[in-house]
Amino acid sequence: MKITEIRTTPIFLPYKIRYHWAQGTIDGAELILVEVHTDEGITGYGESVGSPSAGAIEAHLAKAAGYCIGHDPFENSGLMHLVYQALFQAMGTCSSPRYAGQVLAGLEMALWDVMGKATGKPAHQLLGGARRNHVQYFGFPQGDTAEELAAGAKALADDGCEVIYVKVGRGDALDLEIVAKVREAIGNRRLRLDPNEHWDPLTAGRMIPQVAAYGIEFIEQPTSSESINALLQVKGSSAVAIAADQSAFTPSDVFEVCRRRAADMIVLGLHETGGLTRFCKAAHIAEAAGINICLHGLYESGITTCASIQAAAAIANLDDGNQYMNHFLVEDIVAAPDLALNNGQLPVFTGPGLGFELDEDAVARAAEAHRKQFSA
Template sequence: MAIDGCDRWTIWPNRRTCSIGVIRFVDSFSVTVRTLWDTRSHRPMTSRWSPGWPITSGRRRRSTNYPVGSSAPADLQTSHPPTTPDHNIVKITALRATPVRIPRPTAFTSSLGTHAATENAVIEIETDSGLVGIGESSSIWDRMGVGCADDINGLLAGLLVGRDAARIRELTDLMDAHLDRAQPAKAGIEMALWDLLGKSVDAPVYQLLGGAVRDKVELSHSLSMGTVEQVMEQAERLVGEGYRTLKMKVGRDPASDAANLESLRSRYPELKLRVDANMGWRNPKEAVRDIHDLEAFGIEMVEQPLHGSDLEGLRFVREHVEVPIMADESVWTPSDAMACVRAGAVDVFNVYVAEAGGIGPAARIFGIADAARLTCIIGSMPEFGIGTSAQAHLAFAMPNIGYGSDVNGFVYHQDDVVDHSLRIEDGHLLPPTGPGLGVQLDAERLARYRMD
C-alpha cells in the first residue's frame, strides 16, 4: 500500500486482536480507515472502499504476535495491489440539499432571540456504487437552511461531483479552500460522507473513529428564558424524564436570572446547573460582577459570557471568577480552539459538529483540547435526527467529555425527516445502531417539511 509518496510497506493483521472487520485508528487528530479484513482467512475482503486508500497520516502499527525486529509469520504476510488512479474509487454522482423547516412544540428564547421552528438543510450524496449518504446542515439562525442549501447545490456540488467519496479529509480541505467559514454547509456534506463510509463497510461511524469509549452519554437540556413559573415547569418535566444537568439561558436581566436560579436550586439541591449567556454580557467587568452573583447558586460552569472574538476579555473573566468558563461561539474550528488555548481564555470547549465543519474537524478540536488538558462537551443547534446522530457517534468515540452534553437536538422538535436509532434512558443517550450514522430518510416527511 503506497502512503503519499513514502516507501511501500505491508500491513499484517493481528491474529489475536483482529476480531472485528474494520481496522481503524486515530492519529494526530486525523481519522482514517486503513483496510477491511476477513478475519477468518486473514486476507483483504473485496470492497470498493478498501484497500488502496491513500493514508493521510499515521504511524506503522506492529503486530504483537511475534518479536520486535522479526518478520511476520508467513501465513500472516499479505501484499496489496498497487494503487492506481481508478483503484477502489466510489465516485459521487449527485449531491443535493433540501431546506427543511420543522416546528418546535413550544418557542425557545435565549439572549439571541426566540425561535418557534428550526430551519436546517438535509443533504443526500449519491454514488456510482448505489449507496446514498445522508447529512444535515444545522444552525440556530432563521433562513440558514436555505442559505446552506444554496451553497451546497451550487458551488459545493460543482466541486465534489465526480470525486472519490472515500477521501473525506481531502474533500473537506477542498471545500475549505473554496468556501470560507460556511461550516454548517460543509459539515452536512462531511457527515454524509461518513455515513457513506459506514454503510460501505457495514459499521457504525463511532467504530470508524476508534470505537466506543463509554456505554452511555450523560445529557444536559436547555431551559428557555421565561418567568420563574415557566422555568420551573420546564425543569419539573425534564427532571421527571431523568435529566440531572440543566442549562439556563442568562444575560438579559440579572434580577430574573438570579430569581430563576434561586428557585431551581431551592427545589432541586442536587441538580447540576450551568448558565449560558450566548455572548450576552457587554464587557468583562459586567460579566464578572454578574457571575459572582450567580456563583451563590452552585452553578457548574458559565458558557460564552462575552463575544466570541473577545479572547482577552474571556481570559479576564476566567481569572476573576471561581467557576469554569466554557467556549461556544469562540471555538468553531480547530484553529479557533488553538487560539483559545494560546490565550488561556477558557476551561472547557463546547464542540459542535455543525460549527466545526464536520465530524473530522470536531474530532480534531477534541484532540487539541486533550493535548491542552481541557475537557469538552458536545453542543446542539438544535439538530434533527441526522445531525444528532452525527453528534452521538462523536460522543461515544471521544474520551475527553467531562460534563453532560446536548446530544438530544431531535427532542426539541415536533417531528423529524428520518427514522433513527437514538434512544434516551434516564437522562442518558444510548449508543446508535446500524451502519453509518444509523438514519433512514423518510421521503414523505422530507416533502412535507420542505421549504419552497
C-alpha cells in the same frame, strides 16, 4: 465508488414551544438536508444549518458538489480541503472557516454516512472505535418566565438528568430570578448557565458573584465570541468555572483557547467544526490540554443528534452533560432509532454509517413546512 449526485432540500422543523435565549426567540429549526448519491446505490445523509438564508447555503453546496462529483466518498478529508480552498480561499472570499464549517457540515456528515454504509460499520468504528457505550445529556428546560423554566427543570431532573442548563443573559433581575427558582426546583443537581455572549466583563463581574451563591457548575460563553481576551479577563476573577462556546469553532480556535487557558470546558458541535473529522481533530487538541468537550446543540434534526453521537463516541475527553435538542421538535425526520432520552442518555448507535433511518414522509412534510414558512 464514485459520487454521482449531491441533492439538497430546505426543511423546517417547528419547535413544540418557542425557544428563548439571549439573542431572541426561535420557532423551529431551518435546515438543509444533504444527500450524497453514489454509483453503487449507497446514499448518505447529512444536514447543514439553513441560516442566515437557505438559498445561500444551497447555492454554496451546489458549488461544492461540482468539486465532489466523480470522486470517491472515502476521500472525505481531502475533498473538504479542496472545497474549502475552492469556495472560501481561492475566490477572494479569503478565510471564512466558521461560515464554511456551517455550510459544509452537512456534506461532510453525508460522506461519513456513505463510508459507514459502504463498509457496514458505524462511523465511530472508522474514527478509531467507541470510547463509551452511551452519551449523557443535560436537561434543557424551555419557557419564557422563571416559573416556566423552573417547572421544566424539575421535570427534567425528575426524569434523570443530573445536569440542568438554562439560558440567561436576559437582564440582571430576570437572570437572578431564573437562577434562584431553577435551583430551588432541582435540589442539588448540577446547574449551568449560558448568557450567550450577553455579558461584558463588567456585567460578568457583577453577576457571577451573585449567581455563584446558587452553586453554578460553569458559565458558558459569558462574553463576546470575538474576544478571547474578554473570556480570559472574566475567567481570571471568576469564582465559577467558565466554558467557551462561540469562541471556539475550528481546531485553531480550540488550540488558542487551550493555549491561553481561557476556559475550563469547550462546547463544540459538528456545525461549528464542519463535520465529524474536524470535530475529532479539535477534541484531540483539547485533550492534549487536559480540557473536556461538551457537545453543542444547534438547529438540528435527529440526523445531527446521531452524527454527533458517532463523533462523540470516538473521543476520549467527552463531558457527561452534553446538549440535546431533539425534544424541541414537533416531529423529527429520523424514523429510527428512538432518540428519546432514557435517564438523560442515549446509547452509541451501532447501525452502519451515522446509524439512523430517514423518514421520507416526514422529510416531505418538513420541506412543505419550509415552503410555507419562508415563501414571501
